[in-house]
Amino acid sequence: MIETLTTWLNQNKIFNVGTLEYYGDGLTVTVQLVFLSLLIGLVIAIPLGILRTSKNPWINKPIWLYTYIFRGTPLLIQLYLIYYGLPALPGVKDSFIWPLLANAFYPALLAFILNTAAYTTEIIRGAIQQTPQGEIEAAKAYGMSWWLSMRRIILPNAFRRALPAYSNEVIFMLHASAIASVVTIIDLTGAARYIYSKYYAPFEAFTFVAMIYLCLTFTIIYIFKRLEHKLMAHLRPVGS
């Protein structure tokens, strides 16, 4: 099976073993970028989302400003600002982060983290604010502290409510990660651009990569559908 595949690939001008490996490496970079930025972004967004619901303007206004700027401007500009701007800051060249900036991966990761954290913060804020008043009153009646009711009552349900919007954000992030190829990163799109320029074959190079993205998108949708099904079990009609 593998042998026939290799002979077929060797006869193919563009999709030979070498280019497929190239796409494979690109896939790894894309998955790493997307997974890390979503994970770190979520860790940042949960506390920010909670604080964003605070009534104290000194707490919620700065977070509002952060999400307003990052949601109101293109990710490409944010990436440019970080990729070109960070090294231009005074003192950065002598500090420990300089070796990290030499690799485009880390500035891109930072831009993606800040971007997804902004969107996720607003998703979490929305979900928390939609908590039915009765649930909060019940928690208070039980004598729960703010933190306890947050942990046991408000957050678990807020996460459930946030899930559909968050799955959109995950897909958005996967698609946005293609922008990394603009700053020399060889992710999936970067690999396709390289193959395009090497063979001057735009249809083959970009259609192939589009299909990989399509598969990734469907996988994400499937995982979130399963997750929603599981987490919303108590809301399903009996017997379904």
Next chain:
Amino acid sequence: MLDLKGYGPTILKGSLVTIEVAILSLLLALLLGLLGATAKLSRNPISKAVGTAYTTVIRGVPDLVLMLLIFYGGQIMMNSLSDWLYDQFEIDTYININAFVAGVLTIGFIFGAYMSETFRGAFLAVERGQVEAGLAYGMNRWQIFKRIMFPQMMRHALPGLGNNWLVMLKTTALVSVIGMEDMVRAAHQASAALQAPFMFFIPVLLIFLALTSISEFFFKKLETHYHVDSRRASQ
């Protein structure tokens, strides 16, 4: 201060290009969205399949990949078309896909898929009885669409349209990647020449922020004007 070492006017001119691309793409997207929604809601299995394939595939692939595909692929297609024209009819033409056309076509095509979904949901939100009432009045299908469906559908579609517009506005920044002289490209070139990224990217960031803020304000006004939950508000 607005001079930005001579690059200010270039960036301002580029911002007009950004706005032009966004508005032209919006028009194309609205048109494709209406067509796509009609196709998806139609009883004809073929147009339904075409509509579904369009919205599913386009929304599953990054905008940048589609843009590169249409820009570079479109050029090759045009080259073979002009070769073919020459071989068959000896017509000597050269059609050049410029970045502006490719950008508008791609962004319009992509957001047409998102608009289709918005319009589809909005069409479904209009009660079935409304259409039946139109039929009872003896209206034809076009009259029902124009007088009953469209005005009511637009109220439901408005929040989704506003959202799509905001995403689209930000997506226009990508046209700089395929070589269009918009404000992002102008800033990129200026910052590379003068080694001053903040001086050029921050103004561009602020222009985008202003554009999204103005749009948001405008759509809020429209929504209150058209009152999607007029019934809830009066209760």
